[in-house]
Amino acid sequence: PRVAILISGGGSNMVTLVKAMHMGAIAATPVLVLSNNPEAGGLAKARDLGVETAVVDHRPFKGDRAAFDAAMLAVLQKAQPDIICCAGFMRILTAEFIDHWAGKMLNIHPSLLPKYKGLNTHQRAIDAGDKVAGVSVHVVTSELDGGPVLGQAEVEVRESDTAEDLGARVLVQEHILYPQVLANFVKRDD
Ligand code: GRF
Numbered sequence: 217p218r219v220a221i222l223i224s225g226g227g228s229n230m231v232t233l234v235k236a237m238h239m240g241a242i243a244a245t246p247v248l249v250l251s252n253n254p255e256a257g258g259l260a261k262a263r264d265l266g267v268e269t270a271v272v273d274h275r276p277f278k279g280d281r282a283a284f285d286a287a288m289l290a291v292l293q294k295a296q297p298d299i300i301c302c303a304g305f306m307r308i309l310t311a312e313f314i315d316h317w318a319g320k321m322l323n324i325h326p327s328l329l330p331k332y333k334g335l336n337t338h339q340r341a342i343d344a345g346d347k348v349a350g351v352s353v354h355v356v357t358s359e360l361d362g363g364p365v366l367g368q369a370e371v372e373v374r375e376s377d378t379a380e381d382l383g384a385r386v387l388v389q390e391h392i393l394y395p396q397v398l399a400n401f402v403k404r405d406d
């Protein structure tokens with residue numbers, strides 16, 4: 217299967233997915249890295265890995281989500297992906313866009329869903345006094361961070377943790393979990 221990866225920033229999760237596909241650890245091919253942010257650091261990393269990149273800057277679309285998503289869809293359709301992986305992608309997609317991919321779009325979210333949907337997940341876990349935090353990979357549905365969870369990884373929360381400390385510990389697990397989940401997901405050719 218052909219995999220497109222959506223990023224907005226550094227793309228460290230994208231890098232681990234691309235490397236795993238290039239190594240054959242995931243039986244799939246990375247066909248496009250697409251960012252809404254022209255300055256995303258992940259774009260250069262993707263190019264260094266020999267993966268096609270594209271940018272659909274969301275800013276000119278202002279609040280018109282449908283128009284932005286239509287532009288994204290047009291670019292994606294040229295790459296003809298079978299699966300879309302959101303990896304540090306920070307835009308909320310319309311239900312129409314999501315429905316187009318019908319269960320073939322994944323996302324990684326830095327919390328143990330269903331806890332802490334949305335943003336600032338690490339600070340919220342710390343503020344709640346949680347002893348365990350973590351990361352989830354889920355199927356994207358029109359409910360923000362709400363789709364079926366395909367895999368999770370836990371990390372301990374330490375007394376001294378700042379949100380940055382916890383985020384760094386979770387990121388390590390993200391880089392292990394996402395390739396594992398995608399490898400299993402591509403095998404399930406249902
Ligand atoms: C990560 O913390 C991830 O949980 C979230 O976006 C952050 C940046 O990821 N999805 P990346 O380095 O851009 O892959």
